[in-house]
Amino acid sequence: MFLLALGRLRRRPAAFSGLAVALFLLIATTTLFGSLAAAEITAPEAVRDTKVAGPGLMVIAGVFGEIAVLVAFFVVVNATGFALRRQLRELALLRTIAATPRQVRRLARVQLLVTTLAVAAPGGLAGTAAAHSFLTALHERGMAAPDLRLPTTPLPALIATAITLAVGLAASAVAVRRISRIAPAAALTATTTEHGRTGVLRLLAGLGALVGGGMLLRLAATRPAEELDKAGQAALFGSLVLLVAVALTGPLAARALAAALGAPMRLLMPGTGWLADANLRGYARRLTSAVVPVALLVGLSATMSIMTSTAEHAARATSATSATDVWLRQAELALLTCFAAVSTINTVVAVTAERRREFALLRLVGATRRQLLRMLTAEAALTTAVGVLLGAAVAAAATAAFSTAATGSVLPSVxxxxxxxxxxxxxxxxVPGILTTGLVTIQGAPTEQAGAGRD
Known part of the structure; x- marks a missing residue:
């Protein structure tokens, strides 16, 4: 399995590029906040006792690091799943020559281990450099003791690598579960069909996440104005849990929204619009894979932006918050946006690239490249619209709860x-990600691509 994993990584490194970027970002982020925590722990007592503005370095490192790991788990699960799906035919062939599901899972773990180790050193260096810049920014705002310095030790980077491995292995276990269990014959034909329906357990888990997110938002809404930071964290965690619910129940919600939004497109573009709408509704799981990262990006970014605006409005009215709180939320927004952007780009590229055989079959029955690009344009517009609406719904619920705590009104400052x-x-x-990948994917002879299946 080790040699097979290395062989696949050497032959098709591009298939693991999205996973490598996600793991690099996680190592850099955990190194950043681990270094800040190490600076606080190793500082002399007199430095630790210095009064500073804001919640304190350990609180900042803990809260930011916790949120980063939670979001990174989501991103790494997504990236691992696509890296494995690019190998679906190869894994199926291994199964036909007596490879067991355990061996397939071991292959996935080895690939993740090698990819993590490959990005560990650059990720650690980037995180250490970011820690120095972040600490300087904290010094300038009086949020860290002036004499506080980062210790010269590789321990934060090593711990970050260990955390990333743990997150990656957990994500690998989630992503490989269905692929390792699928019958070899079914895997060989999986390029053109979508197997199975949304399971009852998945729907129940989605409903559970929906209830849990609602409870967190209720907790946020009931916080007093002097505990606005706690209300903000509860609202942010609530939005993350609601986004998990969107991911779990996505095939149902995405199909319904695509059907509603696709109606005008079928009228405006009778040919390619109809085909784009049929593709999105017929492949609900693929649609969900594409729209959930968009919803993550929009939901988290809009939640943080609206909460910051609402907090500033409350500060002008009641002095309930401070400039340091606003700056921290902006830094948190930048961090979450990085993860969400990586997930969005990786997903739309992977989802479009794996449709090579589908595009070839359409060309064989008479579709031109221009018609395929028009179809992809319509699909990209619908995908973006569905993801934006789902993310906006989550942001609306989260910011309404935060606004209730900050101003007493469910209407936030938008x-x-x-x-x-x-x-x-x-x-x-x-949109450009889908179109660019589609343009590259439809190149070449359709007869060869139709028979090649998944690359």
Whole structure:
């Protein structure tokens, strides 16, 4: 299995590029906040006792690190799943020559281990450099003791690598579960069909996540104004849990939204619009894979932006927050946006690239490249719209809860310009990614691509 894993990594490194970026980002982030925690732990007592603005370095490192790991788990699960799906035919062939599901899972673990070790050193160096910059910013705002310095030790990077391995292995176990159990014959034909329906357990888990997210938002809404930071964290965690619910129940919600939004597109574009709508509704799982990262990007970014605007509005009215709180939320927004952007780009590229055989079959029955690109344009627009609507729904619920705690009203202060940029950013990441990948994918002879299956 070890030699097979290395062989696949050497032959098709591009299939693991999205996973490598996600793991690199996780190592860098955990190294960053681990270094800040190490600086606080190793500082002399007199330095630790220095009064500073804000919640303190350990709280910042703990909260930011916890949120980063939670979001990173989601991103790494997604990236691992696509890396494995690119190998589905090879894994199926291994199964036909007596490879067991345990051996398939072991192969996935080895690939993840090798990829993690490959990005460990650059990720650690990037995280250490980011820690120095972040600590400097904290010094400038009086949020860290002036004499606080980062210790010269590789321990934070090593711990970050260990955490990333643990997250990656857990993500691998989730992503490989269905692929290792699927029958070899079914895997060989999986390029053109979508197997199975949304299971009862998945729906129950989605409903459980929906209830859990609602409880967290209720907790956020009932916080007093002097505990606005706690309300903000509860609202943010609530939005993350609701996004998990969206991912679990996605095939149902995405299909319904695609059907509603696809109706006008079928009228405006009778040919390619109808085909794009049929593709999205017929492949609900594929649609969910594409829209959930968009919803993650929009939901988290809009939640943080609207909460920041609402907190500033509350500060002008009641001095309930401070400039340091606003700055921390902006830094948190930048961190979450990085993870969500990586997930969005990786997903739309992977989902489109694995449709090579489908595009070849359409070309064999008479579709031209121009018609395929028009179909992909319509699909990209629908995918973006569905993801934006799902993310906006989550952001609306989370910010209503936060606004209740901050101002006593369920109507938050919405920065229209910032929200417009968020939607534009989601479209910029999604539409060009789908079209560029599609343009590359449809190159070549369709007869060869139709018979090649998954690459």
């Amino acid at each position: 920065p229209a310009a910032a929200c417009g940029w968020i939607v534009l950013g989601a479209a910029t990441l999604t």
